[in-house]
Amino acid sequence: xxxPRRPSDEFADALRSDPPALDDVRRARMERTVLExxxxxxxxxxxxxxxxxFAGGVVVGLAAAAAVVLVVWRANAVNPTEDIVAAxxxxxxxxxRDGLPVRxxxxxxxxxxxxxxxxxxxxxxxxxxxARSTVEVAPESRALFTEIVGDRHEIELTRGxxxxxxxxxxxxxxHFAVETANARVEVVGTVFSVDVxxxxxxxxVTEGVVRVIPRNGEARLVSAGESTTVAxxxxxxxxxNGAEVPRDSETAAETLAAADAASALLGRAQPLLRxxxxxxxxxxxxxxxxxxxxEEDEAEGGRATAPSGPPLADDVRFDLAMRYIDQGxxxxxxxxxxAIVRSTRxxxxxxxxxxxxxxxxxxxxxxxxxxxxxxxxxxxxPGTSASHNALFALGQMRLSLNESDAAAQVFREYVxxxxxxxxxxxxxxxxxxxxxxxYCP
Amino acid sequence: MRLVSAAPLDPESADTxxxxxxxxxxxVRMLYRSHVDRVHRHVARILGAHHSDVExxxxxxxxxxxxxxxxxxxxxxxxxxxxxxxxxRALDQARSAWRRDRWQRMGERVGLGRGASxxxxxxxxxxxxxxxxxxxxxxxxxVFVLKEVEGHTFQEIHEMTGVGISxxxxxxxxxxxxxxxxxxxxxxx
Numbered sequence: 001x002x003x004p005r006r007p008s009d010e011f012a013d014a015l016r017s018d019p020p021a022l023d024d025v026r027r028a029r030m031e032r033t034v035l036e037x038x039x040x041x042x043x044x045x046x047x048x049x050x051x052x053x054f055a056g057g058v059v060v061g062l063a064a065a066a067a068v069v070l071v072v073w074r075a076n077a078v079n080p081t082e083d084i085v086a087a088x089x090x091x092x093x094x095x096x097r098d099g100l101p102v103r104x105x106x107x108x109x110x111x112x113x114x115x116x117x118x119x120x121x122x123x124x125x126x127x128x129x130x131a132r133s134t135v136e137v138a139p140e141s142r143a144l145f146t147e148i149v150g151d152r153h154e155i156e157l158t159r160g161x162x163x164x165x166x167x168x169x170x171x172x173x174x175h176f177a178v179e180t181a182n183a184r185v186e187v188v189g190t191v192f193s194v195d196v197x198x199x200x201x202x203x204x205v206t207e208g209v210v211r212v213i214p215r216n217g218e219a220r221l222v223s224a225g226e227s228t229t230v231a232x233x234x235x236x237x238x239x240x241n242g243a244e245v246p247r248d249s250e251t252a253a254e255t256l257a258a259a260d261a262a263s264a265l266l267g268r269a270q271p272l273l274r275x276x277x278x279x280x281x282x283x284x285x286x287x288x289x290x291x292x293x294x295e296e297d298e299a300e301g302g303r304a305t306a307p308s309g310p311p312l313a314d315d316v317r318f319d320l321a322m323r324y325i326d327q328g329x330x331x332x333x334x335x336x337x338x339a340i341v342r343s344t345r346x347x348x349x350x351x352x353x354x355x356x357x358x359x360x361x362x363x364x365x366x367x368x369x370x371x372x373x374x375x376x377x378x379x380x381x382p383g384t385s386a387s388h389n390a391l392f393a394l395g396q397m398r399l400s401l402n403e404s405d406a407a408a409q410v411f412r413e414y415v416x417x418x419x420x421x422x423x424x425x426x427x428x429x430x431x432x433x434x435x436x437x438x439y440c441p
Numbered sequence: 442m443r444l445v446s447a448a449p450l451d452p453e454s455a456d457t458x459x460x461x462x463x464x465x466x467x468x469v470r471m472l473y474r475s476h477v478d479r480v481h482r483h484v485a486r487i488l489g490a491h492h493s494d495v496e497x498x499x500x501x502x503x504x505x506x507x508x509x510x511x512x513x514x515x516x517x518x519x520x521x522x523x524x525x526x527x528x529x530r531a532l533d534q535a536r537s538a539w540r541r542d543r544w545q546r547m548g549e550r551v552g553l554g555r556g557a558s559x560x561x562x563x564x565x566x567x568x569x570x571x572x573x574x575x576x577x578x579x580x581x582x583x584v585f586v587l588k589e590v591e592g593h594t595f596q597e598i599h600e601m602t603g604v605g606i607s608x609x610x611x612x613x614x615x616x617x618x619x620x621x622x623x624x625x626x627x628x629x630x
Contacts (some may be wrong), residue, residue: 007624008617012589014570020485022478031473034503035466237511287604385497425508430464 018218023184024154028327029322036359037389037423091148092127112144113137115160125153133176136163145322146179154179165194183230184213190224200231314340314349321356331358347381355390362397371397388418392427399430408434415439452476455515462510480527485529487579488609489571494534517600522566525601528583532602535579544591576623581616584609589600589617 093107098118103109113121114206121137124146132152137143147153153176166176166187178185178194183201185194190208196203203212203225213219214230220402222228317336333356340353354377361370373382373399377390398407411427411434418424431439449467452475460468477499484498492627498519505526574582583601583602588609589591603607 006617006621007628008585008620009590011570011573011620011624015486015574015586015590018570019482020490022481026496027477030477030500030503031470033500035469037504038501308606385501387492389497389500402598423504426531 001255021219024152028326029318032322032325032359033389036362042091058082070191075377091123091145093121093123094123096120107145107148110141110219114142116138119280123148133167134165156180157194157196159196161189163195165191180230180383182215184210184215186213192222196234200229202229203227245302283426299341314344318353320354325360325363326355328363330364333360347384348384351381351384351386351390353377355386355393358390358393358397367400383417385418385421388414388421389423391417392421392423395427403435408436412436444535455513457512458506458510458513462507469507471592472506472519476523477503479520480523483524483586483591484531484576486590487528487583488509488535488538489575491571492538494538498530498534499527502530505530521597521600528586528587528601529603532579532583534584539561539579573620573623573627577616577619580604581612584612585616585620588613 024208084333086132092109093105093113094101095103096119099120107123107125113123115121115137117139119139123135123137125133125135125143135143135145137241138161141162142158143160143162144156144158145154146156147208155164158181161181162178164176164178164187168176177188180194180196180201185192185201185203187208187210190210191206191209192210193204193206195204196202203210203222205222205224207224209221211222212222212228212230217230251372251400267431277424308349317340321336321340324330324336337353337360341350341357344353355374358370358373358377361373370406371394374390374394378387378394381387391410395407395410397413398404398410408431411431414421414427415424415431421427428439432441446624447531449474450460450471452471457468461472472577478520480502481495481499484493484502485495488495488498502523506523509526513519517525548568584598584604587598590593593601595609599606604612
């Protein structure tokens, strides 16, 4: 005889059907932290460039790209027999105006597409024929192709509409996602379209099934022939989503505008594919504000953030900073992270921002600045694990600077404030290595 | 730069775990990417998905695993062993939060006003289901999640937590009783 179902059984079923999900940003951030804590060297050889050289390279590269776009667009000439597919290229694009092809070529990860009225860009990728999967960026749209290499494909759509045909070669292993200001649309193989406007994100599925994950609220499955709309976020939604300190005056339109600003920043940092004529301001290099505030109080004083346009939410800034760090653009990453430090009232968030700032300096081998940033991270949120991790990292930085006494002092402090901390045994080992026999096993 | 083997890695293999502990970046990434979703889900269930320490605990699990890779005897799968570490770490954190919240509730009851919550928790949002789960003491919550939600056997939970099977039975019974009462109460409201 089976026992009757109890309310707790129903509850367990409900929990099982909606497991806590780990988003890609947090997944990547934790991976980076784990690797850094383990002091694992990057297997890929790094090319180290000074910020000045790098900035110069970006300006030259973007100016050249803009010139090419301008010339090609104005000439409006396309050789139909042009070999548009290079087997080693991850993707190719074709730009059309009023239905007629006007330009085609290779398409690289990180490129942004902006289309004007009557223009459409079709990007094909996946498989040798470059035709297994297609993304069509509709007229008057803006899409950033953040990831198109490997098994993950991702687009940030900040304006207009994209239509996606995704047919993976290895179903279940390859993923495609479209991210908008208020939702994430995930698929494993299907045909669908995503529209963004002031009212929200509209998803229409032609084939297969997609999962739509609003920034706030329940994920939902949308099957072929169905459509759904995720309304633009309100302030309360943002708060419920765990974002920091909502701004009272923020409206849905401003949220979208903020996302636009985020993409514009990325667009300036990378090759920018514009079907329309590029305006000079779009390709101009911005100044990097990568200096630390003199005093922490100054950081708390609400100095104006440098990027123009509506203020960005902290999670958007963290996302941007992470992308910049991954691209080796440490100055830009610091710019975003300092803006978080100045704007947030949440201590742990500030500690995390300082920790990421320290990471950027450490990657540039500026251990002195990295140590200072770790010190600020530690002071930002005493008693939290984020602070303890920063303290341990500060000790490691002191070691890198050959300041053994200072390192030992820091490790002792770590053992004192976090005797059961995740890195406590490492701190004790370091102290032993530094000659403090009291910490030797 | 480290030279690493190009041979395929098995995320459940003790060799991969050892390679990761020795600093082979490819092995670390493989281990992390293969297990992080499950470890995260596990920790988030026990602590609450919006708890501010979830991310830190997940990181600690991997660091602790790589630190203590030598203690992995190979009697279980690497994933089960990792979940054991995750359970203990999350449980420690949950107990600490539970104690802190209890003092806060007690303070409110004796008229000391609302205790100061940590700022990072001030903005944390919780779903109703999560709130309901958080009404259970950490030990009961853990066994309920592992047994009823994640589908582990008592033997597996015993291996993960080190708690005796009869105690686990008792905790599960108490958890279900408490949840049933809370759900009924909510339904009447």
